[in-house]
Amino acid sequence: MSVLLVVVGLIAGCAAPAAGMAQPAGADRDGEAGALILGALQNAARQQRLRVAMFRETFATKADADARRNVETFTSSVSEVDTERGRFRSVWANNILQDGFSVGRCVDGRIFKDYYKAESQRASTLAQAATRLKLLPAGDLFEVTQPLRFVTCPHLGLLPASPPLAMSRLSDGVFPVTLNDKQAANWAEQVRAAHLFNYRDEGVVTWAGAAFRKISFAPRDADFTVNQTLYDVFRAAGEIDRITAEHPTAEVAYEFQSINPLNSGGVGGYYLMDEMRNLPVYSELQGTNLDRPDAASVDHSKRSGGAATHNIARTRQTYAYPMELTLDIDSPLELLE
Numbered sequence: 001m002s003v004l005l006v007v008v009g010l011i012a013g014c015a016a017p018a019a020g021m022a023q024p025a026g027a028d029r030d031g032e033a034g035a036l037i038l039g040a041l042q043n044a045a046r047q048q049r050l051r052v053a054m055f056r057e058t059f060a061t062k063a064d065a066d067a068r069r070n071v072e073t074f075t076s077s078v079s080e081v082d083t084e085r086g087r088f089r090s091v092w093a094n095n096i097l098q099d100g101f102s103v104g105r106c107v108d109g110r111i112f113k114d115y116y117k118a119e120s121q122r123a124s125t126l127a128q129a130a131t132r133l134k135l136l137p138a139g140d141l142f143e144v145t146q147p148l149r150f151v152t153c154p155h156l157g158l159l160p161a162s163p164p165l166a167m168s169r170l171s172d173g174v175f176p177v178t179l180n181d182k183q184a185a186n187w188a189e190q191v192r193a194a195h196l197f198n199y200r201d202e203g204v205v206t207w208a209g210a211a212f213r214k215i216s217f218a219p220r221d222a223d224f225t226v227n228q229t230l231y232d233v234f235r236a237a238g239e240i241d242r243i244t245a246e247h248p249t250a251e252v253a254y255e256f257q258s259i260n261p262l263n264s265g266g267v268g269g270y271y272l273m274d275e276m277r278n279l280p281v282y283s284e285l286q287g288t289n290l291d292r293p294d295a296a297s298v299d300h301s302k303r304s305g306g307a308a309t310h311n312i313a314r315t316r317q318t319y320a321y322p323m324e325l326t327l328d329i330d331s332p333l334e335l336l337e
Helices: 003-007 032-045 062-067 126-130 181-194 226-237 240-246 293-297
Strands: 026-028 049-059 073-082 087-094 102-107 110-114 141-143 197-207 210-219 266-274 279-288 312-320
Touching: 032 181, 032 197, 032 210, 032 266, 032 279, 049 062, 062 279, 062 312, 073 126, 087 126, 102 141, 181 226, 197 266, 210 279, 226 240, 226 266
Parallel strands: none
Antiparallel strands: 026 197, 049 073, 049 312, 073 087, 087 102, 102 110, 110 141, 197 210, 210 266, 266 279, 279 312
16 A cells, blocks of 8 residues: 555546467366465555456346346446556446436546436436446536535545445455555465465466466355455455554545445456466456345335345456556446446
């Protein structure tokens, strides 16, 4: 974590991988496959310049999540951070707060929100919302010039609530972001010692025209405490209690956001890693969770706002580590399905 973030905070479509000529693949617990991916995620966790494009959908039940039916909420976002220069940029669209879609942008302290509209006047699909990420009158955005509390940009993509609501995410729910070298190493060691996952080396696959190592993982023994353990490990390795005690206004919540609400359940999926750079470049992840008792009462015809609609998430995301941030007021969303 950079000194700037600790002391002052920040002012405010790729195809699925295809199988290639794979080296022998196989399952292990904490052997070579686990060492490979934990090493790559440790390296990613220490990067101070990061870009994450994410598509996210949530479900009320495991059966719906497994079948990708009755999707309750959709989110698409692209987020960039450069902690050394104190810069954050993002663009996002989602229907987390209401039936219609909200849209917004952050560009180095400039805040762009959608015009206040009735839900009936908002985009009804993610694809429609993506076309409205332009300034009025061409789109729905205007630049905020008055101080507002309920905005994401000063909080690196999170609306200030309890718990925070993520409009755009830098954390995928497995590894934390923008730790320092020591913190990242401690994080990897604690995850390794916790024996949270079974890992499998799926060999080399082709994605976006290049070859990458695919490592899949799943929670051991259907463990529904994995996400809480990942959160606890983040707080310990990232020295969050000490940092927030010394700097109560430090922005730290963005560094780790669990895939499921309130750190419930577990997470599994796969990463594609660039073995030369020892970094992840793409992942597809799915939360695991027990069905909530109120899941049967969810009205799938609308975004009811109940906690059950966020119970289990499925995501896919790309990761990049740019020398310079590139998002601007015209940048589009990248993953819409």
